[in-house]
Amino acid sequence: MRLAVTAMALAAAFLGASAVQAQDPIKIGALYNLTGGLSSLDGPSLNGAKLAAKQINGDGGLMGRPIELIAVDTKTDQQETAKAAQRVLSDGVVAGIGQSDTTFVMAAAPLFQEKGIPFVTSGATHPMLPQWVGNYMFMTPFGDDDQSYAIADYAYDKLGARRVAVWTDNSMDFTKALSKFFVERFEERGGEIVGKDIFMMGDTDFSAQIARLQAIEPKPDAVFISAIPSEAGLTVKQIREQGIDMPIVSGDGFDTELVSTTPGPDLANDVYFSTHTYRADDRPEVGQFIADYKVEYGREPENSFAPLGYDALMLVADAIKRAQSAEPDKIRDALEATRGFKGVTGEISYTRESMVPPKPISVISVQNGKYNVEEIWTP
Known part of the structure; x- marks a missing residue:
């Protein structure tokens, strides 16, 4: 028992x-x-x-x-x-x-x-x-190869861009890859990269890059900016404040409210970026x-x-x-x-x-x- x-x-x-x-x-x-x-x-x-x-x-x-x-x-x-x-x-x-x-x-x-x-x-x-x-x-x-190809095709086919300047955050693997694949695709399509510039994560003053962009002759059809969100909003703001109205194109680092809130709605114009299928789906x-x-x-x-x-x-x-x-x-x-x-x-x-x-x-x-x-x- x-x-x-x-x-x-x-x-x-x-x-x-x-x-x-x-x-x-x-x-x-x-x-x-x-x-x-x-x-x-x-x-x-x-x-x-x-x-x-x-x-x-x-x-x-x-x-x-x-x-x-x-x-x-x-x-x-x-x-x-x-x-x-x-x-x-x-x-x-x-x-x-x-x-x-x-x-x-x-x-x-x-x-x-x-x-x-x-x-x-x-x-x-x-x-x-x-x-x-x-x-x-x-x-x-x-x-990044796919998303860079997407925005390169859009810039070439829909924006009619043939001459593009490229800015790259040189401190990040993602941003360097994005620019690399964009340049590869845009040149493959027949476009020309007319200027390359760099900055670093945490930068807040883009006046030197803007001055070099303004000095390019003839004027580029667009500028591709490979950045993370904190710099995405700042670059849009400072470029537009200098009266530069060319299209700004990028990848999913621009998929942030900072692209509109940092420059404000009056300046947040003619920005185009590739990102994940979600919005308006x-x-x-x-x-x-x-x-x-x-x-x-x-x-x-x-x-x-x-x-x-x-x-x-x-x-x-x-x-x-x-x-x-x-x-x-x-x-x-x-x-x-x-x-x-x-x-x-x-x-x-x-x-x-x-x-x-x-x-x-x-x-x-x-x-x-x-x-x-x-x-x-x-x-």
Whole structure:
């Protein structure tokens, strides 16, 4: 009798431990620059990821377990980013998401690779990232080659530009790649690059670059500015204040409210940039996300980086569901096998050898501070 009771007690204890174990959270790291020059991209992106986690947990979690998002502000600083990666890895995360810029992904993702933990960037776009980091690195967005080609084609075909000056933030991998691919495509189309200039992240005075731009004869048809958000708004403001009215073209670093708020609506004109398909998109995934975001945060999504954060976490969740496992190796394998994932920012499939998803790209115009989708470019 005593043996039976003991066995029953042991069984009950085992079942109780199993129930508790089943409820242990699935920890996912979220590394974002919530302060500094990239905060206007990364803040909305983290909000998108938080919304995804809330919805997943509201639907019962994954395999009956809640998601715990461990978010850290990486402060637009590479050393802080590396420290944050080490911190969340020591906390037992099974995957990481985050960062809207290649330089900061490269400060974090290799540490995840070393530990055999998948890392999914929500917004970094350098097409070499999966090759640089390794087979645990995945991209939610398109590559810089695709988005640079999109805006180069638009400048050539729709703006009629044939002579373009190029400004590049020379401190960032993303901005250097963007300019490289823009120049490649624009010259391939028959256009001419008539001047190149550089600046650095954190610069606030662009008078020297503007003077050199004004000195180019004949006058360029447009200026391509490869910048992150903090410099995007400032360059538009200072160029327009000097009476220069030529089109300003760029990539998704310009997908920020700073392009309109920093110069003000009177000066925020004839700006065009390539970015992620989201604005003015009538797909049901987009409408639902906008409605849900507005309920959660009391405002519409600030830019396309909000749905990119949402998509990044949902990609990880989808992989866990298909793998029926929260083991990092199995999550990695399921991520690699992703085909036809219907994200808010477009369908994601890892079909290219480069592991960069081929996604459609929006070209946005800014006139009087208002954003409008001009066309969708398909690779």
